[in-house]
Amino acid sequence: MLRFTFWCLFTVCVFATQVSFHSSHVEWQPAALGDNDLGDWSLDTSPHPNSTDHLVFETVHSLLQRWPNTRMRNGHAIVPGIIPKGTLLYHGTSSNVFPTMHEWFATDPEHSYMFCGFSVEAECRLFTIATTRPLKVVYFDGSSAAKLQDGALDTQDLLLWGEPRGGTAKEDMQRIEDICKWGGKYKVDAFVRMQMDFEVMLCDPTSGVRVISSSNLVSPLTQWPQKILLQVSAFEVMNAAAWHNRLPGETRVHLNLAGLVTFYDTQLAPSLVPIRAGQERWDHRVQGISSEDLSATRTRLEEVLTRPEGLSSGIDWASLIQVIVDRYAQRLDSVQYLLSAPTANPDDVLDLANKTQTELRVMLTPYLLLSAAPTHPPDETELDWATPVFRLCATTHTYSMDSELPFMTASEKLVLQAVRGTTREICRVVTKMWVAGVHAGIDPLLNTNDHFDVIKVAHLRNAWLEDLNHLMTWLDWSEWVKCNPACDREVHRGVLSLFRQAN
Ligand SMILES: *[C@@H]1O[C@H](CO)[C@@H](O)[C@H](O)[C@H]1NC(C)=O
Ligand SMILES: *[C@@H]1O[C@H](CO)[C@@H](O)[C@H](O)[C@H]1NC(C)=O
Numbered sequence: 001m002l003r004f005t006f007w008c009l010f011t012v013c014v015f016a017t018q019v020s021f022h023s024s025h026v027e028w029q030p031a032a033l034g035d036n037d038l039g040d041w042s043l044d045t046s047p048h049p050n051s052t053d054h055l056v057f058e059t060v061h062s063l064l065q066r067w068p069n070t071r072m073r074n075g076h077a078i079v080p081g082i083i084p085k086g087t088l089l090y091h092g093t094s095s096n097v098f099p100t101m102h103e104w105f106a107t108d109p110e111h112s113y114m115f116c117g118f119s120v121e122a123e124c125r126l127f128t129i130a131t132t133r134p135l136k137v138v139y140f141d142g143s144s145a146a147k148l149q150d151g152a153l154d155t156q157d158l159l160l161w162g163e164p165r166g167g168t169a170k171e172d173m174q175r176i177e178d179i180c181k182w183g184g185k186y187k188v189d190a191f192v193r194m195q196m197d198f199e200v201m202l203c204d205p206t207s208g209v210r211v212i213s214s215s216n217l218v219s220p221l222t223q224w225p226q227k228i229l230l231q232v233s234a235f236e237v238m239n240a241a242a243w244h245n246r247l248p249g250e251t252r253v254h255l256n257l258a259g260l261v262t263f264y265d266t267q268l269a270p271s272l273v274p275i276r277a278g279q280e281r282w283d284h285r286v287q288g289i290s291s292e293d294l295s296a297t298r299t300r301l302e303e304v305l306t307r308p309e310g311l312s313s314g315i316d317w318a319s320l321i322q323v324i325v326d327r328y329a330q331r332l333d334s335v336q337y338l339l340s341a342p343t344a345n346p347d348d349v350l351d352l353a354n355k356t357q358t359e360l361r362v363m364l365t366p367y368l369l370l371s372a373a374p375t376h377p378p379d380e381t382e383l384d385w386a387t388p389v390f391r392l393c394a395t396t397h398t399y400s401m402d403s404e405l406p407f408m409t410a411s412e413k414l415v416l417q418a419v420r421g422t423t424r425e426i427c428r429v430v431t432k433m434w435v436a437g438v439h440a441g442i443d444p445l446l447n448t449n450d451h452f453d454v455i456k457v458a459h460l461r462n463a464w465l466e467d468l469n470h471l472m473t474w475l476d477w478s479e480w481v482k483c484n485p486a487c488d489r490e491v492h493r494g495v496l497s498l499f500r501q502a503n
Pocket of ligand 1: 049050274
């Protein structure tokens, strides 16, 4: 229990700087754009309430990163991958005998160290191993190694046993035994999960790995007094885990997105749609799935694990999604900041509205066709003039992919749909907001109104904020959940001095 409390406390304070990318833009004629899968182009049509496009999008964007999977701990995705040759893994124990059966290994020694020398007599043994060939792995997203009762273990348990089991160490012993037995049929070497940090359930420590060292270390009990032992160890595990908080995440595992299976796939698991209806993502569970859907998911997973290598389109989905997040995450955040800023007088209202309109224009720049302009004076009920901007924005990133469809796996088609649905909604809201600014006469280039009404602009700010909040709640990107300002170095220094005082 204490472990979990600490984990939540500290993870909230970790902040990673954002990597910036530039997406390339090819100029297309809007008339040539395919829009068959995107429904209508009305700026007022929001996503279907049962759509999971945004959930699949954010799932892919969060894989193997600790912060988003700490926030949303009930994982829904199962993804095959490899751990490359030469990767080090660690196992802390009180025994000097190297395990010969399925066993837990950590990616960071700070994590393994928690499991060594828990009594004064016991030794603190740290085994370090290196992979001698690529290990075939299966990753469960979410906090899939956290011994929690409310859904973090659902995906594994349903696949294995058809129902969730408890979250104690005893059940986890059974889980590793059964999951390795199941994985053996598909030559899976290991399963990757996450709790405070990432861990690897290695099914056969005598195959594909070599022991590099077996060290009898200074025991945690010798180093730290009993009363702060857990805090020191837990802090350092979380500190190490925080290196994987955000992109690039846990880089020692390489996933194959062409094999992603997720319970957010509404074609694969339609029975979960009514169960999720009206729930926050935090509460989503896989429990309650119909037996037909569960067996279809198992079949899909078996298909993925037995498929010959290289049967996919070759599209880099992770990068595509990153490009989209980079283009919008910080800008949407900054628009929200402008719209939430207090105003003391009409000039403030106008100034902030002008800046907002400029930022909206900046976001849409690659799509602002010269031909897209309203009538003068504008008819505010007439939005069709902006449709080409919306369409270009919404289809640019995926336009070329229709021709790749015959080479795509079912997982890739799901991700493509998720990217389409998500960009469509971002572009719909941003275009709609920009159009409202144009109609209000505050666009710096499409100046349709020489005289603007401050009351009207104040209302516009409210309407903008409502639209934007709606979009950002729907997207719910973990990038936006961070300490502001971030923890400074003094926090770490403070923790270190606490450790010394307790000695
Ligand atoms: C969403 O799914 C639920 C459950 O299947 C269904 O009852 C509801 O009608 C769906 N919503 C819409 C708008 O179709
Ligand atoms: C806002 O923009 C309008 C139109 O471009 C301009 O006339 C006005 O001076 C600006 N107001 C402020 C306070 O920046």
